[in-house]
Amino acid sequence: MSRLHLLEKSEVAAEYHDIFGAGMNVHRQTLHSPRVARLSRDLGLYFRNLSRLDLRLRELAILQVAYCARSPYEYSHHIKIALDAGVDPADLSAIATETRGDASHLDPFTRAALAAARQMADGGSVSDDLFATLKQSLDSEMVVDLLFLISFYCGFVRFTGALEVQVEASYLPYLEAFPLPT
Numbered sequence: 614m615s616r617l618h619l620l621e622k623s624e625v626a627a628e629y630h631d632i633f634g635a636g637m638n639v640h641r642q643t644l645h646s647p648r649v650a651r652l653s654r655d656l657g658l659y660f661r662n663l664s665r666l667d668l669r670l671r672e673l674a675i676l677q678v679a680y681c682a683r684s685p686y687e688y689s690h691h692i693k694i695a696l697d698a699g700v701d702p703a704d705l706s707a708i709a710t711e712t713r714g715d716a717s718h719l720d721p722f723t724r725a726a727l728a729a730a731r732q733m734a735d736g737g738s739v740s741d742d743l744f745a746t747l748k749q750s751l752d753s754e755m756v757v758d759l760l761f762l763i764s765f766y767c768g769f770v771r772f773t774g775a776l777e778v779q780v781e782a783s784y785l786p787y788l789e790a791f792p793l794p795t
Contacts, residue, residue, distance in 0.1 A: 614777070615638060615777055617645055620644050621641075625644050632650050632651060639690075639773060640654075669704065670726055674727070674759060675687065675691045675766050676688060678766040678767055684793075685788055687766065687769065689784035689788050692787040696787075712794070729760075729763065
């Protein structure tokens with residue numbers, strides 16, 4: 614059970630109803646601080662709609678962070694986002710393979726981006742070798758976007774974990790299809 618009361622739309626000021634949306638549990642928790650909810654949502658919209666990062670790369674990086682943190686909420690939600698956007702399910706399964714240290718079918722750049730996400734999730738930094746690999750394929754703006762995205766989700770998985778935000782029932786099948794490590 615979530616640690617804070619799950620707000621109902623009627624408990625949220627009208628100016629924040631756009632954030633409440635369909636009433637996902639994370640919004641029902643974040644809206645306890647509506648200005649934080651707005652800033653968080655706006656950053657998410659930037660990454661979804663304005664960043665030049667490839668959607669597949671974006672979602673795989675987020676999923677790698679969620680996988681490392683064993684965050685059922687973010688992991689299940691971003692599996693759905695990735696699948697709905699056409700990301701190959703084999704690419705999603707490759708996250709577990711790469712995390713175990715085994716080679717997957719992913720291209721070298723994607724493997725490097727996932728390794729950078731793991732390094733940031735584990736210690737906050739990225740090795741010189743991985744940074745150089747990222748810079749070979751991304752311009753400086755996209756490097757900043759990728760590293761900021763990873764950093765944001767490193768924090769966000771801790772936020773949802775600290776509040777024990779519960780996964781909605783409709784997202785549980787994604788955790789069954791793509792299980793988190795135990």
